Amino acid sequence: MTQDFGLKHGERVGVFVCECGMNISDTVDVKAVAEYSLGIPGVVHSSVNKYTCAEPGQQEIRDIIREKKLDRIVVAACTPRMHEPTFKACAKEAGLNPYLVEMANIREHCSWVHTDEKEAATDKANDLVRMAVARARYLKAQDETESKVIKKTLVIGGGVAGIQASLDLADAGIEVVLVEKSSTIGGMMAQLGKTFPTMDCPT
């Protein structure tokens, strides 16, 4: 049924399929996706979780990474724009490099947009997982370089917001350069006689 996409080496990928309560499982047959995943080259584990992002779901990922010596994981759940950082951190806690985590977006890009086409949505979810696994097998561990952050801030604009931000930072020990285009700070706030709701003087 499936083919080997040119990879050879024994990657050990774990696939974690999320029900997201019923957000995914109402449309996508998550059990079928998990079963399908086991047939994808490189996959040595798959399981279904009610809420993968919740602590029990993450704990399961951590346990299985250690138990089955996974060297990559695929989380089939929501958009990576939401929970990729969560699963990266989770993998790291289990000793797996965060760059070896891949997500398949079977919620925003699948279950939520094909609600009346359960079979086609499940087929698509299978594909999305297969694609994620294929990419995952080519992922490489990465080290993030660190870059120094100078303890000085440029604040552009000397109205009430710029003034407040400058004072907050300066009080916290940060050097601040406040750049204002006019000859005085104050901005629009300085033009107000009284301000609502307290009806007091703004300056």
Added chain:
Amino acid sequence: MSSDGQVKSRKPCTFKCLRCGLEYDGSYIPAVMEELHCPQCDSNSQRRLKEKKK
């Protein structure tokens, strides 16, 4: 208008929308990239046809 503030001359050109198939006359500024939209279907798949109609 280009970023240096000079108005460069636009060249007339026929565009073809690769989504809805509409062919229409328009113009472009050589060497300046612009976001193109189909006047009919709003698609960005707008091709400058080589053969420019006079």
Added chain:
Amino acid sequence: MADVSRHPRIELLTLAKVEDVSGSVGNFKVKVRQKPRYVDLKECTACGDCVAVCPVLVPNEFEMGLTTRRAIHQLFPQAVPAAFSIDMENCLGTNPIACGKCAEVCDKNCISYDDQERNLEFEVGTIIVATGQEVMDATPFEEYGYGKYENVLSSIEFERIISPLGPTLGHLFRPSDRALPKSVSFVQCVGSRCNDGRGRSYCSNICCMNTIKAALLIKDHWPETEVKVFYIDIRAFGKGFEDMYNRSKASGTLYIRGIPGEIMENPETKNLVLSVENGDTGQLEEHESEMVILSVGMEAPADMRDLQTTLNLQKTPDDFYLEAHPKLQPVDAATKGVFFAGCAEAPKDVKDSVTQAGAAAARALGLMALGHVKIPAITSVIDQDNCNMCGTCAKACPYGAITVDKKTGILATVAEAACAGCGTCGAECTRGAIEMKHFTDEQSISQVDAMLAEKAQDKIVVFACNWCSYAGGDFAGVSRLQYPPTMRLIRTMCSGRVDKKWILHAFAKGAPVVLVSGCHYVDCHYIDANRWTQKRVERLWDLMEKKGIRPERLQLEWISSAQASRFQETMVAMEKIRQTVTAEEIEEGRKVFAKNLLEVEIHV
């Protein structure tokens, strides 16, 4: 305000403009140009001797032209820094022989007509953008007679009139006869919620409360004054706001639902007659008033555009800056290390501005407290052995992060801290000498292969950039917008990363349709990297035509993160195109590109 000038850690640069910012989070190099003040800030004691002798009178912009000031001036008495400055456009003294009176009279010799512009350069770790808002111009609303009738004022002018520190020391008067008006009318939503092109379509957030405040002030000081407010809706949603509204109504201010269609002046009395359809009764009514205040809306200052380019920020259609996420990162810019405070992001009142400023300061502090920031490992890596110094990558890099010079034999080198990871260089390099960490050719092509391994003819290959079109797809999901289940999406950081090889590879593997999608030009998160995407797609259309493959099978769309329905419509359109692609055409594509494509097959 005075705290700023006293604070040992705040350097205040007035009359200054940020000219250029380079570098990235943690280490931005900033260039600031400061106009001459012509008055020595350190020496000036704001004694006022100079002002007394200055012969020039001009309208005071701070007082909205309701009073005058001298060429050497302080905009208002509490100005910070507490020092005068000369407005050289109006000063007679550039040549001291012409005037020079202020310099003569200044005991401390702090006035210098030769003061020069200063260019400053320094480095910072974070940037807070607090560029504020401006009031809209009421002049285009000719039916209200602003600028024509003396007693029609804008809310900001009224603000100065009623301010205890303003030109009248807070004594209410109307301009035509300087008498206390017996009746005052407020007209709401002037320029706000306006869709006819003269104003802005959004609600300016603060005008309802500002009018309620003004009405309360009038009623507090001059209870006999008749006050009417003409409105569409009163939006008193904040803490304590509804209470103020109720207080205002209880104080006798009349709130009338309906915006006047016209205001006419009685030329003799200079009183104004407002014609309005009362929305509660449906009756056409005329209301006479001795003074009318137009509650003008707020808009983004025009000079925000310069900073937008300098800092590579995005703007919303409203012209305010776009935050990284409306709910989860409301004060972050998409450019890391840059934050928004106050009205730079949207109109807001003082309380919200202060709140947001605190949030922006905390976010900036978060980066600086740690003292270092991790750079995501998605940057480009150059294999110099394969570099022929053609220079394409350096040209394609929106950040100038790549150095290469054929003449002096310098192989391409990338400055990792400046690389944002868009991948355009990688896609443009014809020698395969550039690899993007975490977005390699193999990683993307393996996804194409996995997608098309079965039933390729039923599938639409979509390449989408992380920031806009992928996010637009997310938004379509959140909005439950339904579309055909035939598309499969491959994410890149920027559409500029989508390599020609990937697209041709997809056709060689039997894809009926390929869509490349990215941000609209104004939204590109990598300055202008998506221009390269378009050039590349245009070249491919030519190639496809030459090879007898319908160019229609390759589509290009710009979809923003907010355009859920455009995402949906695009997917519906792609499916329609897919259905026109015949099995023969797919086979032809396979054959034609398989021949050219030996180099893109993955050898592992």
